[in-house]
Amino acid sequence: MKDKFSFKLIKQSGSARVGIIETPNGNIETPAFIFCATKAAIKAVDIERISESSTQIILSNTYHLMLQPGEDTVAKLGGLHKMMGWNRPMLTDSGGYQIFSLGHGSVSEEIKGTRKKQKTLIKINEDGAVFRSYINGKTYCLTPEKSIQIQQKLGADLILVLDECTPFHVSKEYTQRSMLMSHRWAERSLxxxxxxxxxxxALYGISQGGVYQDLRRESCDFINNLPFFGQAIGGSLGQSKEQMYDVVSFTMEHLKKDRPTHLLGIGGIVDIFHAVELGIDTFDCVHPTRLARHGGALIKAKNRDSISSKCKEHINLRNQQFELDDNPIESDCLCFTCRKHSRAYIHHLLKAKELLAYTLITIHNVFFMNKLMESIRQAILDDRLDQEKSNWASLDLAFS
Incomplete structure (x- = not known):
C-alpha cells in the first residue's frame, strides 16, 4: 500500500529542483505552495474558486479542528476531503505551531513585542501539551499519539509529527531540551x-534546533535515520531574513536529498526564491490570503515600479490612489478578478466594507502564488531561475 506515495525528482538546476509527490488524491508538482484552509476553509473563497486557480494542495489545522467541530465529527462526515468538497492532496499540521503560539505568542507578536491575546497554554511536559480551548475554556491534552490519531481521522494525505516550535529569544539550553523532547515526540508519533x-x-518528520548549527545537525541526523516519507524544517529560523536563509541553507545541507522537504510558515516571494535555490520543495503560509483580507494584492516586480514602493511585494487597494484606477490589479494576470474587475471597484468595496472585496483579492493572490510556482518550476527546467526571479522579486528586498 505504501507505493501510493512516492517522490520523484524530474530535474535539478544547482540545488533547485523540480519533482513530483504522488499521493492517493493526485500528484503535486514541486516546488509547490500550500494554502492554509485552517478551519477547513480558505477564508473568503469557496473551494471551486481555489480549484479553478490551479491550486494543487491545501492544508488544515489539527489544533483548530480538534476543538471545532472535533475530529470525530469530521470523520463521520467522510474526512476533510469529502467535507470540504476537495478532491486533491491535503496536508494537516500537528498542532505543534499552536503550542508555540499559545505559550510564547505568535512570531509577529514576538518581534513587535505585543501580547494582546490571553495565553491558553497550561503546561508542556514530556507527555504533551495541556491547554484550554479558546472556544469554551475546556482543558485538552495534545500528545504525540493523540495528534496522529486526530490527523488520521481528519484524513489528509500528508501529516506531521507533533513538535514544540521554540521562539528565537530562548536560550540554547532551552532549545536543546525542547529539540530532544521533540525527537522523542517524533518517535512516538511514528x-x-x-x-x-x-x-x-504519509508522515513527515520535523527538523528542530533553532539557530544553532550543532543542534540542527543533530536533529537532521535524527530525522534522517527514521523512516519518514518527507521532512519539514521547523523551529525558530532566526530574527532576520539573513539568519533565516543561513539556517535553512545549513539545514538543507544535512537533510536527506531523496525526500520531499517542506519549509514551514514561509510565503514571501523573495523568501520562496531563496528557499527554492536551496532545494526546498514545498511551502505553506497564511500570508497570501491574510494579506488579501487587509486589502493587499500581490504584484510582480515588473508591475510594481509606477504604483508601489519597491520595498513591498503588494499594493494596498485601500489607498486613495486607486479610487479612479480602472486597470485590473495586474494587466497580465488571467485570474477571475483581473479579467472582470478594476482596482477602483475593489477600492470602493473595501471602503464600503463589502465582503466581496476580500473574496476578489484572495482569488487574485491564490492565482498569483500558483502562477509564481509554475513559473519557478519551468525556470528550473530551463536552467534560468535567476532570470525568472527578476520578473517577480525586487532584489533589494532580499535582506530588508
Whole structure:
C-alpha cells in the first residue's frame, strides 16, 4: 500500500529542483505552495474558486479542528476531503505551531513585542501539551499519539509529527531540551502512525534546533535515520531574513536529498526564491490570503515600479490612489478578478466594507502564488531561475 506515495525528482538546476509527490488524491508538482484552509476553509473563497486557480494542495489545522467541530465529527462526515468538497492532496499540521503560539505568542507578536491575546497554554511536559480551548475554556491534552490519531481521522494525505516550535529569544539550553523532547515526540508519533497505517497517509518528520548549527545537525541526523516519507524544517529560523536563509541553507545541507522537504510558515516571494535555490520543495503560509483580507494584492516586480514602493511585494487597494484606477490589479494576470474587475471597484468595496472585496483579492493572490510556482518550476527546467526571479522579486528586498 505504501507505493501510493512516492517522490520523484524530474530535474535539478544547482540545488533547485523540480519533482513530483504522488499521493492517493493526485500528484503535486514541486516546488509547490500550500494554502492554509485552517478551519477547513480558505477564508473568503469557496473551494471551486481555489480549484479553478490551479491550486494543487491545501492544508488544515489539527489544533483548530480538534476543538471545532472535533475530529470525530469530521470523520463521520467522510474526512476533510469529502467535507470540504476537495478532491486533491491535503496536508494537516500537528498542532505543534499552536503550542508555540499559545505559550510564547505568535512570531509577529514576538518581534513587535505585543501580547494582546490571553495565553491558553497550561503546561508542556514530556507527555504533551495541556491547554484550554479558546472556544469554551475546556482543558485538552495534545500528545504525540493523540495528534496522529486526530490527523488520521481528519484524513489528509500528508501529516506531521507533533513538535514544540521554540521562539528565537530562548536560550540554547532551552532549545536543546525542547529539540530532544521533540525527537522523542517524533518517535512516538511514528510508532502511533505505523500502528494503523493503511497507505492512505504519509508522515513527515520535523527538523528542530533553532539557530544553532550543532543542534540542527543533530536533529537532521535524527530525522534522517527514521523512516519518514518527507521532512519539514521547523523551529525558530532566526530574527532576520539573513539568519533565516543561513539556517535553512545549513539545514538543507544535512537533510536527506531523496525526500520531499517542506519549509514551514514561509510565503514571501523573495523568501520562496531563496528557499527554492536551496532545494526546498514545498511551502505553506497564511500570508497570501491574510494579506488579501487587509486589502493587499500581490504584484510582480515588473508591475510594481509606477504604483508601489519597491520595498513591498503588494499594493494596498485601500489607498486613495486607486479610487479612479480602472486597470485590473495586474494587466497580465488571467485570474477571475483581473479579467472582470478594476482596482477602483475593489477600492470602493473595501471602503464600503463589502465582503466581496476580500473574496476578489484572495482569488487574485491564490492565482498569483500558483502562477509564481509554475513559473519557478519551468525556470528550473530551463536552467534560468535567476532570470525568472527578476520578473517577480525586487532584489533589494532580499535582506530588508
Amino acid at each position: 510508532n502511533e502512525f505505523e500502528k494503523s497505517n493503511h497507505g492512505k497517509q
